[in-house]
Amino acid sequence: MSPAVVVLLLIAGLSEALGRLLPVIARRSGTSRSVVAGLLLTGAVVEGTVFALWPLTAWSLAQLVQPAPPPDVVVPAWTPGQLAPLVLAAVLAFPLLGPLLHLLLLVAVGAGLAGPLGAATGLGWWAAAGCVAVAGLGLALAVEAVRRMVGTIGATGAAEPQP
Amino acid sequence: MSELLFLLMAGGVGPVLLAEALLARYEVLAYTAGWRAPTTELPAGMPYALGAAADRPPDAYLVYLDGIGKRRFRDSRDGGRLVKALIAGAPELRVLGQVLPYSPLADPLADRPVWAWLRRHVGLLLFLHNVMQIFVAADRRYRPLYNRAVGTQIATQLRLAGYRPGSGIPVVLLSYSGGAQVATGAVDELHAQLRSPLLLITLGGFHNGANDLTHALHLHLLTSANDRIERVGTWIFPQRWRLFRRSGWNRARRAGRVTVHRLDPATHVGPRSYISPEAQLPDGRSHLDRTADTVISLVRAGRSATAATEDEQHQGH
Numbered sequence: 208m209s210p211a212v213v214v215l216l217l218i219a220g221l222s223e224a225l226g227r228l229l230p231v232i233a234r235r236s237g238t239s240r241s242v243v244a245g246l247l248l249t250g251a252v253v254e255g256t257v258f259a260l261w262p263l264t265a266w267s268l269a270q271l272v273q274p275a276p277p278p279d280v281v282v283p284a285w286t287p288g289q290l291a292p293l294v295l296a297a298v299l300a301f302p303l304l305g306p307l308l309h310l311l312l313l314v315a316v317g318a319g320l321a322g323p324l325g326a327a328t329g330l331g332w333w334a335a336a337g338c339v340a341v342a343g344l345g346l347a348l349a350v351e352a353v354r355r356m357v358g359t360i361g362a363t364g365a366a367e368p369q370p
Numbered sequence: 371m372s373e374l375l376f377l378l379m380a381g382g383v384g385p386v387l388l389a390e391a392l393l394a395r396y397e398v399l400a401y402t403a404g405w406r407a408p409t410t411e412l413p414a415g416m417p418y419a420l421g422a423a424a425d426r427p428p429d430a431y432l433v434y435l436d437g438i439g440k441r442r443f444r445d446s447r448d449g450g451r452l453v454k455a456l457i458a459g460a461p462e463l464r465v466l467g468q469v470l471p472y473s474p475l476a477d478p479l480a481d482r483p484v485w486a487w488l489r490r491h492v493g494l495l496l497f498l499h500n501v502m503q504i505f506v507a508a509d510r511r512y513r514p515l516y517n518r519a520v521g522t523q524i525a526t527q528l529r530l531a532g533y534r535p536g537s538g539i540p541v542v543l544l545s546y547s548g549g550a551q552v553a554t555g556a557v558d559e560l561h562a563q564l565r566s567p568l569l570l571i572t573l574g575g576f577h578n579g580a581n582d583l584t585h586a587l588h589l590h591l592l593t594s595a596n597d598r599i600e601r602v603g604t605w606i607f608p609q610r611w612r613l614f615r616r617s618g619w620n621r622a623r624r625a626g627r628v629t630v631h632r633l634d635p636a637t638h639v640g641p642r643s644y645i646s647p648e649a650q651l652p653d654g655r656s657h658l659d660r661t662a663d664t665v666i667s668l669v670r671a672g673r674s675a676t677a678a679t680e681d682e683q684h685q686g687h
Contacts, residue, residue: 230511233399240405301391302505302512 208259211287219293220255221247226299226309227254227354253353257346258293259285262320264342269328269335283323292316317343390495394502398512401474401519408519409476410526412443412468419464419531421457429462429673430540430569431533433524435471435549437574438500441479443468448645449546455662456544460669463542466527471545471552472503474519504548507555508578508607517581520552521559528564540587540676541566542669546645547599547638550575554583554618561585569672571665574600574638579609579619583627587676590668591630592644592661599638631664633657 224247232238262283293316299309317339325335400406412418422428434456436449445453445467453467470476479485479496488495507516528541541560545553550572557568558581570589574597583589593600604610609617615624622628633644636657642649649657 229395229399233395233402233512233515235402238403243403297392300395302394302502302509304505305509 208284209287212285212290215287215290215294216255216259216285217251219258219290219296220253221251222294223254223258223296223299224250226297226305229297229300231358253350254296257350258290260346261339261343262324264346265320265324265335265339266328268338268342269324269330272334272338273328273330280327283320283327289316289319292319313343390498391502391505394499395506395512397477397503398474398506398516398519402515406475408474408523408526410530416443416468418468418527419466420453421463421465422461424464424532427537427539428464430464430542430669431528431531431566432456432463432465432542432544432669433469433528434465434467435469435543435545435553436467437547437549438472438497438504440470440472440500440549441485441496442481443470443478448643451647451658452546452645452662455658456665459662460666463669464531466531469520469524469527471520471549472500474516474523476523500548504551504576507551508580510580513555513580516552517555518559521556522563524556525560525563528566533564533566535564535566538567538676540569540669540673542569542571542672544571544573544665545575546573548576551577551581553577554581554589557581557583557586567676569669571668573644573661573665576600576603577610577619578603578607579614579617580607582618583622584618586622586627588672589622589628591628592633592664593630594633594636594638594644596635596642597638631668633661633664636661 228243228246228250232243262285266282292312295312296309298312299305301308318336320339321332321336324330324339325332328335330338401408419431421432434445434449434453436446439446440449444450449467453465456463457465470478473479479499485496485499506512507520524543529535533539533541541564543553543556543560553570553572553575554577557570560566560568568586570583570586571592572589573592574594575591576599608614610619612620614620619628636642636644636646636649638644640646642657644657644661646657647659651657651660655663
């Protein structure tokens with residue numbers, strides 16, 4: 208993984224965290240700026256990791272579909288060009304159209320991953336796109352479950368009376 | 371030429387729109403998180419209300435919520451004309467024009483250093499900012515907070531203008547264009563804070579129809595067949611479609627709380643707008659005169675209906 212990809216992953220993660228966090232902060236009163244900064248940094252690492260895992264997860268799924276890939280194949284990984292659009296992930300917080308624009312962004316980036324995956328595994332484009340989509344959905348569900356769990360724990364902790 | 375236009379859009383306007391849209395919710399965020407307290411004081415020498423004197427209760431308080439041109443406490447040019455016409459035609463009203471519908475923190479856009487510079491160089495961005503605030507107010511994630519912020523701003527200004535909660539004096543929210551999104555959103559907060567009888571009048575109203583109007587006595591919709599901007603609002607927001615029967619707007623319509631009044635052939639903006647003092651009608655009145663007359667007659671009719679209801683309640687007890 209090149210340094211450019213790592214930097215882009217962190218920026219994309221920060222952007223995604225910003226897009227997800229803004230509506231949440233807007234619903235909570237009394238959140239200090241330092242807590243917001245801490246949540247943003249944690250979110251940047253988590254979301255960046257999820258983005259990093261996306262091509263690898265799609266590759267693993269493709270291997271389940273196509274157990275014998277061609278020999279000497281290179282596992283597809285992010286290139287800066289494929290990853291760059293994700294720095295706009297904060298568009299999720301955009302009023303009214305945000306969720307739709309975010310979905311379009313992820314679909315476009317996912318479509319960009321399907322070509323190299325299809326070429327590497329010998330799968331057709333549609334089958335590769337299916338693997339990318341299932342991988343993306345699975346990762347999104349997993350990280351959403353973690354977000355909700357953290358949110359529930361945070362809410363429970365906040366509701367407990369102080370000693 | 372078309373390629374140049376595309377490049378300008380993609381490279382210039384696009385990022386500006388994106389940045390503006392992402393920054394637009396900062397105010398509501400800062401309000402909710404408690405990072406900044408809303409402004410309550412007006413500039414020195416500016417009264418909290420105009421019209422009827424403060425030494426005795428007026429027949430009604432009228433709060434004017436301006437369109438996207440609103441950028442300071444003082445009225446915009448068109449809004450100021452309408453407010454003056456209303457005060458001249460109905461001296462029994464106390465009129466408030468200082469509410470900033472597009473600022474949850476009641477912070478005038480024209481007074482912020484960066485925006486003051488932008489106003490001199492790219493004035494269009496101020497309109498864009500206020501349009502974005504309407505979309506923030508319409509977004510289901512931010513709407514309850516935005517409504518609470520501006521509802522509180524209106525309630526505070528009404529109190530400072532002499533309104534006594536529970537007095538029974540009607541409050542009229544007269545909104546123009548995007549002000550309708552804020553007016554419909556402020557209903558619940560005003561009901562909770564002031565318990566006032568609430569009458570809504572929208573003039574070319576642009577709103578998403580999601581806000582609950584249960585606590586409003588009535589909504590008078592002033593419109594025209596030539597008002598394209600209002601029509602766009604009825605197309606782009608699904609909750610304005612009849613299909614969404616449970617939306618706040620459709621429930622109010624089914625309950626008979628919405629009455630449409632046509633002000634043809636007025637347009638939304640421009641020299642033939644609802645607030646134009648130049649455009650003439652066949653009866654010799656200007657569009658501005660007719661709009662002011664219509665608003666005043668609706669307020670007086672609403673006042674009479676409220677008084678009759680109060681009398682019935684007193685007799686019942």
